[in-house]
Amino acid sequence: MKLYxxxxxxxxxxxxxxxxSKTYKLISQPEKAKADQILLQLEKLLVExxxxxxxxxxxxxxxxxxxxxxxxVGVSIANALSFALQIPVNNLPxxxxxxxxx
Numbered sequence: 257m258k259l260y261x262x263x264x265x266x267x268x269x270x271x272x273x274x275x276x277s278k279t280y281k282l283i284s285q286p287e288k289a290k291a292d293q294i295l296l297q298l299e300k301l302l303v304e305x306x307x308x309x310x311x312x313x314x315x316x317x318x319x320x321x322x323x324x325x326x327x328x329v330g331v332s333i334a335n336a337l338s339f340a341l342q343i344p345v346n347n348l349p350x351x352x353x354x355x356x357x358x
Contacts, residue, residue, distance in 0.1 A: 257311045259337070261294070263330035264322025269294060271301055273312075280305045291329045312337070315345040 260272035271294075273280040282301045286293040302309060317334035319327060338345040 257313055259312045259315045261330045261334055262318040263326045264318055266323045266326060271298055294333050312341060314343055317346055
């Protein structure tokens with residue numbers, strides 16, 4: 257299962273869990289900072305769809321133009337999850353990248 261993270265927009269947070277048969281999507285307009293909400297929203301998406309974080313096999317983090325802070329938040333979360341779950345982010349193997357994903 258692939259986790260897709262998009263935090264570029266200051267007004268919304270987009271998370272997707274993409275399986276072979278279905279895509280689960282959460283779009284949120286967090287009242288608090290995205291950095292405070294992204295992991296809580298990911299957990300909510302997993303629980304609501306009876307999925308486990310261990311089922312995530314790769315991460316795709318949106319890194320195109322957008323809010324600088326928003327992009328940094330998404331990339332930081334993606335890199336932390338990549339390290340914790342030992343899975344690639346944006347097709348870069350864990351621990352093999354010389355520079356962070358961004």
